[in-house]
Amino acid sequence: MKEEYERGAVCPLCGKHYTDHPALSRIDNETLICPECGTRQALASIGVDEEEQDEIIAVIYEHADRPGLHIVSE
Numbered sequence: 141m142k143e144e145y146e147r148g149a150v151c152p153l154c155g156k157h158y159t160d161h162p163a164l165s166r167i168d169n170e171t172l173i174c175p176e177c178g179t180r181q182a183l184a185s186i187g188v189d190e191e192e193q194d195e196i197i198a199v200i201y202e203h204a205d206r207p208g209l210h211i212v213s214e
């Protein structure tokens with residue numbers, strides 16, 4: 141399983157290919173989904189609506205340490 145997702149996997153929820161560590165779906169507790177969908181489900185579970193989820197995710201990914209992307213201070 142580990143070797144599989146080290147090369148990346150396709151998220152069954154949004155269909156996106158991702159290479160980050162997968163998240164465990166809160167729906168069945170066994171499906172691996174992309175970190176973004178994992179964040180969305182976590183937010184939804186605490187009552188955050190979709191619009192607000194988008195905003196939070198945008199902030200998270202803006203500041204995330206993405207491979208190949210170096211944030212330089214202006």
Ligand SMILES: [Zn+2]
Pocket residue numbers: 151152153154155156173174175176177178
């Ligand atoms: Zn996804």
